[in-house]
Amino acid sequence: MAQHTLEVIVENSPGVLARVAGLFSRRAYNIERLSVGPTDNPETSKMDIVVNLEGHALEQVIAQLDKLINVIAIKEIVPNSAVPIVHDTQPDYQN
Amino acid sequence: MSQMNGASSLVASLEAAGVDVMFGIPGGAILPAYDPIFSSSIRHILVRHEQGAGHAATGYAQVTGRVGVCIATSGPGATNLVTPLADAAMDSVPVVAITGQVPSVAIGTDAFQEADIRGITMPFAKHNYLITDPADIPRAIAEAFHIASTGRPGPVLVDIAKDALQKMTEFKYPASVSLKGYQPKLAPDAQSITDAADLIAQSSKPVFYVGGGVIKANASRELMELAQLLGAPVVTTLMARGAFPDSHPLNLGMPGMHGTVAAVTALQKSDLLITLGARFDDRVTGKLSSFAVHAKVIHADVDPAEIGKNRFADVAVLGDLKHTIAALIPAVKVALGKNRPDLTAWLRQMNSLKATYPLGYDVPKDGSLAPQYVIERLGKISGPQTIFAAGVGQHQMWASQFVSYENPRTWLNSGGLGTMGYAVPAAMGAKVGAPDTTVWAIDGDGCFQMTNQELTTCALNNIPIKVAIINNESLGMVRQWQTLFYEGRYSNTSLESKRIPNFPMLAEAMGCVGLSCDRPEDVDATIEKAMSINDQPVVVDFRVTRDAMVWPMVAAGASNDDILIARETAPDWDSQEL
Numbered sequence: 001m002a003q004h005t006l007e008v009i010v011e012n013s014p015g016v017l018a019r020v021a022g023l024f025s026r027r028a029y030n031i032e033r034l035s036v037g038p039t040d041n042p043e044t045s046k047m048d049i050v051v052n053l054e055g056h057a058l059e060q061v062i063a064q065l066d067k068l069i070n071v072i073a074i075k076e077i078v079p080n081s082a083v084p085i086v087h088d089t090q091p092d093y094q095n
Numbered sequence: 096m097s098q099m100n101g102a103s104s105l106v107a108s109l110e111a112a113g114v115d116v117m118f119g120i121p122g123g124a125i126l127p128a129y130d131p132i133f134s135s136s137i138r139h140i141l142v143r144h145e146q147g148a149g150h151a152a153t154g155y156a157q158v159t160g161r162v163g164v165c166i167a168t169s170g171p172g173a174t175n176l177v178t179p180l181a182d183a184a185m186d187s188v189p190v191v192a193i194t195g196q197v198p199s200v201a202i203g204t205d206a207f208q209e210a211d212i213r214g215i216t217m218p219f220a221k222h223n224y225l226i227t228d229p230a231d232i233p234r235a236i237a238e239a240f241h242i243a244s245t246g247r248p249g250p251v252l253v254d255i256a257k258d259a260l261q262k263m264t265e266f267k268y269p270a271s272v273s274l275k276g277y278q279p280k281l282a283p284d285a286q287s288i289t290d291a292a293d294l295i296a297q298s299s300k301p302v303f304y305v306g307g308g309v310i311k312a313n314a315s316r317e318l319m320e321l322a323q324l325l326g327a328p329v330v331t332t333l334m335a336r337g338a339f340p341d342s343h344p345l346n347l348g349m350p351g352m353h354g355t356v357a358a359v360t361a362l363q364k365s366d367l368l369i370t371l372g373a374r375f376d377d378r379v380t381g382k383l384s385s386f387a388v389h390a391k392v393i394h395a396d397v398d399p400a401e402i403g404k405n406r407f408a409d410v411a412v413l414g415d416l417k418h419t420i421a422a423l424i425p426a427v428k429v430a431l432g433k434n435r436p437d438l439t440a441w442l443r444q445m446n447s448l449k450a451t452y453p454l455g456y457d458v459p460k461d462g463s464l465a466p467q468y469v470i471e472r473l474g475k476i477s478g479p480q481t482i483f484a485a486g487v488g489q490h491q492m493w494a495s496q497f498v499s500y501e502n503p504r505t506w507l508n509s510g511g512l513g514t515m516g517y518a519v520p521a522a523m524g525a526k527v528g529a530p531d532t533t534v535w536a537i538d539g540d541g542c543f544q545m546t547n548q549e550l551t552t553c554a555l556n557n558i559p560i561k562v563a564i565i566n567n568e569s570l571g572m573v574r575q576w577q578t579l580f581y582e583g584r585y586s587n588t589s590l591e592s593k594r595i596p597n598f599p600m601l602a603e604a605m606g607c608v609g610l611s612c613d614r615p616e617d618v619d620a621t622i623e624k625a626m627s628i629n630d631q632p633v634v635v636d637f638r639v640t641r642d643a644m645v646w647p648m649v650a651a652g653a654s655n656d657d658i659l660i661a662r663e664t665a666p667d668w669d670s671q672e673l
Contacts, residue, residue, distance in 0.1 A: 011275070011276065014225070015217075018214065018217060019217060022217050022218055023218075059403065060400065060403070063399050063400035063402075063404075066399065066400070067399075068276065069221075069222040069242060069274060070276055071276050072276045
């Protein structure tokens with residue numbers, strides 16, 4: 001199964017990592033790798049989440065992640081592609 | 096802008112959010128908030144258990160369409176709210192819970208009455224907050240009400256540290272709420288509406304699969320117009336009872352594990368499920384791989400994560416259902432103008448099933464009381480404006496099956512979480528939200544023993560609900576499964592112990608009128624007597640046979656094709672033209 005990387009922009013507020021990790025746990029999905037770091041905007045953080053999921057399961061994870069109020073935008077980094085798929089429903093988002 | 100402490104800011108924020116009533120119990124950490132509550136315009140109803148406050152908030156919200164509010168202290172007060180908040184999440188009910196938290200310096204020290212309620216509710220709450228700065232209170236409250244009531248409704252918890260309630264702050268309620276990560280979609284894309292209409296105009300066996308979302312979106316009128324326009328059969332899930340009138344000839348009843356033969360078969364044999372605010376729950380689909388295998392699916396929902404979660408959607412329509420159905424009506428008119436399939440054969444088949452396999456029950460030969468008869472009479476005598484709230488189990492299924500629901504927001508139950516004990520406190524909240532309407536809780540004797548303490552609250556606060564205990568002296572649904580799947584080994588399902596407790600006496604002790612009935616010939620007079628008492632809660636102990644079972648039934652994990660109308664009895668499919 002191909003690994004996919006989700007680049008998730010979240011609000012930089014307490015408990016957000018627990019929300020994201022908890023969602024994966026509750027919906028019975030695995031996180032392969034996770035890193036969290038700052039962005040240029042001090043109000044947001046960026047999570048890079050590597051998952052061993054594709055197709056329907058990947059779509060579900062993205063849809064469920066997007067429901068978290070603190071998740072602002074999700075980009076899917078497609079392997080061997082320079083252009084990310086943007087699952088961003090928030091037009092005002094500035095990275 | 097004015098200076099006040101965080102507690103006053105909280106209460107002022109709740110007033111600004113339009114709260115007129117809340118259900119709760121004070122305690123140490125939330126105590127500062129109870130001082131301004133004392134002089135607030137908000138009616139605070141002092142419940143007897145926090146679980147009751149949560150379900151009451153849910154009942155209030157389900158009946159009024161407004162946000163229900165409950166309030167509790169830290170630790171056990173907060174954890175007692177967990178069940179009703181999980182319940183509200185599963186049934187998409189807009190509820191805001193306010194909890195006190197230990198002082199911010201004590202958080203993380205295992206202080207007295209400390210529980211991480213934000214962490215505990217994180218997996219199911221739509222959102223939650225931990226507030227330690229009083230300046231954040233108005234924004235958190237405004238956001239909580241916005242999040243709870245928009246999009247797919249759900250519970251939001253605001254946990255506030257005690258010192259944040261005590262410190263001085265400036266009160267400024269935000270004029271509007273804008274959340275970068277939360278912008279629920281109202282209007283569906285035009286293309287999705289056209290695609291849906293085109294599919295509808297190609298279908299010769301369409302069925303409206305209607306879920307609770309139609310009620311949440313107040314879209315019953317739009318649904319009626321669309322259903323009549325197409326002339327296709329309608330099934331209403333457990334959460335959607337009342338979204339479309341039961342008396343309407345197109346209504347085939349409830350689908351699912353205990354659905355009607357016609358409703359279950361309509362989904363199974365359909366070539367197009369017009370899914371409106373439903374979520375392909377396992378209790379509806381049965382074995383998913385054999386569910387409606389010939390059907391294409393239009394899935395209209397406000398929650399993008401529901402689309403394709405359990406069943407692939409050929410056309411996804413994302414948006415508020417009131418907008419969606421309103422947009423579908425003209426689009427379907429246009430599509431049908433080009434091509435109108437003949438639904439006559441399909442309707443004839445479904446009406447034949449409806450006529451051949453109506454809901455029914457056996458009258459006990461020993462003269463004892465059939466629970467279904469009691470519930471049927473309750474529905475008939477109290478009429479279609481009455482609000483019914485059920486617990487969970489056999490009585491819940493019978494209350495869904497044998498009461499005719501004609502109006503939305505008249506049927507309350509715990510559909511998703513299956514919370515025994517829901518009925519009495521939910522009925523209490525419903526009656527507070529609709530004081531001029533008759534509210535009946537239809538409860539089991541097992542359920543009733545979990546939350547009946549709220550009858551004291553009802554008696555003392557002029558909330559005259561009526562409770563029908565369908566008393567079969569057992570945990571009836573579990574017993575039914577033991578009968579069917581465990582060779583009648585009734586492990587721990589008998590509640591029988593010489594009529595202990597004595598429910599009418601218990602009711603009287605809580606300031607209610609207690610009645611009992613154990614003969615079919617007394618049912619009408621007993622219900623009428625209960626209906627005549629409107630200044631006090633009434634509890635009727637209907638002592639019914641314990642051997643009644645809920646039919647039809649699709650066993651858990653079985654295919655809907657294997658629906659049984661009685662024990663080891665399948666419908667006579669050969670005689671049906673399908």
